[in-house]
Amino acid sequence: MFYRESGDFSTTYPQDSQTFPIRFDRYRYYAVLAVAFLVIPFIINDYWANAVFVPFLIYAIAAIGLNILTGYCGQVSLGTGAFMAVGAYSCYKLMTAFPEISIVIHVILSGGITAAVVTLFGLPSLRIKGFYLAVATLAAQFFLVWLFNKVGWFYNYSASGQISAPERSVFGIIVTGPNTEAWAKYMICLIFVTLCALIARNLTRGSVGRRWMAIRDMDIAAEIIGVNPMGAKLTAFMVSGFFVGIAGALFFSVYLGAAEVGESFGIDKSFLVLFMIIIGGLGSIFGSFAGAAFMVLLPVFLKNVFVGGLGWPTDLAAHLQFIVSGGLIIMFLIMEPHGLAQLWRLAKEKLRLWPFPH
């Protein structure tokens, strides 16, 4: 009824090639942005910021990063946790070495440093593919975690090996450290997410993204039609690393405040982000958000229902939570292998035809 192209005429090329060509989609997108920027910051409290929104937004950036590499370019990576650690430790070193420079610049620089490291670990992808590449990135995961544990310079030789974020502000508003207001935490993450998603969306729509997808779909065919596999793969690693690094830097500085590499950036993190993009949908920006939301919100939601709502013992709830989320993941993979993004796509197709499906 409302969701259709008819009556929505494009008269210029930019209009025709915009991200959301359907008017309803576009308004929905503006509405989401408006709520995110103009409503939530005014009603958010510490619990919602720390347990729900901040982790969701940060994981969304990480998922976008991994989705570019795995979903768009077809290079499987199991090193996301360690790459986030690179972002976190770069951010820590920069924050403590140059306290007078804005945290925003530090976060972006951490993204850049991570991009360089990830590109380095992406080099083997030129020779090895599939599972073998996954193993190579797994090696990166263990190597980097070991490195950050072993070399005292990375954690400024603190007694416990922990890194902790000092207080930093943007335009006089504190965004890291314990005195941060919930809305400030939320806003800085939201701004980074919005920018990252915009960049990612436009990269994947353009020639760079098409090269990645050509490599993903069939690398030999892509080479024959003139795609340089080295360039395509390495740019994918680089861009992916940049986003994952930003996610790691925010994860440490804004969300956790103090981190320990084995605990916060272990192999679990790599799998968590990988699950996010598989459940959300490979090769979809929306899927990255949907997957991050699913993996972050579901445990919190189940815990609140079981313990808060039903008053069950906490251990029973924790075990049930594993069963329910595991079951849901399997169910999703069987019923919709292309993830939540595909469900969304199908819903839109149906809406387009509604109410006359034939």
Added chain:
Amino acid sequence: MKLLTMATAAIVAASPVMADLVFPSLSYRTGPFASGGIPFADGYADYFTLLNERDGGIGGVEARLIECETGYNTEKGVECYEATKGEGALVYQPLSTGITYQLIPRASADGIPIHSMGYGRTSAADGTTFPWVFNYPGTYWDAASIMVNHALDEEGGSLDGKKITLLFHNSAYGKEPIRTLEALSKKHGFDLNLLPVDSPGQEQKSQWLQVRRDKPDYIFFWGWGVMNQVAIQEAANIRYPMEKFIGVWWSGAEPDVIPAGDGADGYKSTNFTGTGTDFPLFADIQEYVVDAGLAAGDGQSLGQVQYNRGLFAAMLAAEAVKVAQELHGVTEIDAAMMRDGMEALSITEADYSSLGLPGFAPEINITCENHSGPGMAFVQQWDAASQQWKPVTDYMTSDRETIQPLIKADAAAFATENGITPSCS
């Protein structure tokens, strides 16, 4: 999202605001560290249940325990903290050094005390820099020093040229004692060798191969959860002399040694609370809690090391509440009053006896300068035949002369990093 809002609304509706004393229990009954987490959480819960049932609360106000499962995971710990702090939480005892490190800045900003009993950040012993953090009755550095002192006693007063290996959980928890042991190795002339084990510690083959090659004179052990059972089994497998294998107080409980059977006989650990149920208080727990069907667990872990320690943690919290109630003249105290109560806490042997726990733990006297209490512990040894921990020493003091400058230095570094002016308010 809508469902989530509804769920949150349900929680708010389910917990009506009443006048009570709120104690969040950030417990872990799942995951690789549950073997220590479950009895501790049970002991913690049972003591408050006892107070409510027997005495009608503390000073006439009921205690309310909010349990939140962390799984020893720092992110879940933070979520639990945020979820419970609005309920009027009086004190946090997360039983995890990693979570403690997360909570120190947050709780200090929110004005809620943390009691990391024998764990957490050692330099929080300096109350002038960490006004909201307490770690009495002792710190990791005390534990490390007591272990060295015990080794000194065993070796007739000299450790010169001896080899000591520290086998530790590769995390903030396990790394805590390194600084003290390094200082003590210089002082006593022993060689310190560090052997990290990655969390959760189920895989220790290579570390024990190293032990076989190095043949250290002593192994000091900083493990927790499943890591303890694996290490003790591995030590038994290579026939390492068990009386030279000394664990910190978190690495010496019944679930750690029982799986290794007779092989664990002679294993030592430090401890700062009594074990067993031979205290008058346990009769009350049996009567009011276990027999009434109100026990948090199945009643099996009563008297075990970690259960008694959970009980002790709850008792210290309850005693601090009493002090705070006296100090401020109100029965319904808030978190800031609780802090004052903790800082003025003093428990003598007579107090222990009147609580039904004679000789249960060392006397405690907290001041603003000293948040870590006496720093005393004894060494206990596992007797596999009788399935009991037997104390082999009296309460020993640590080498505070060596430790105090280290605490001062670390606290001062934290103070400059975070712009704190150390003072006693």
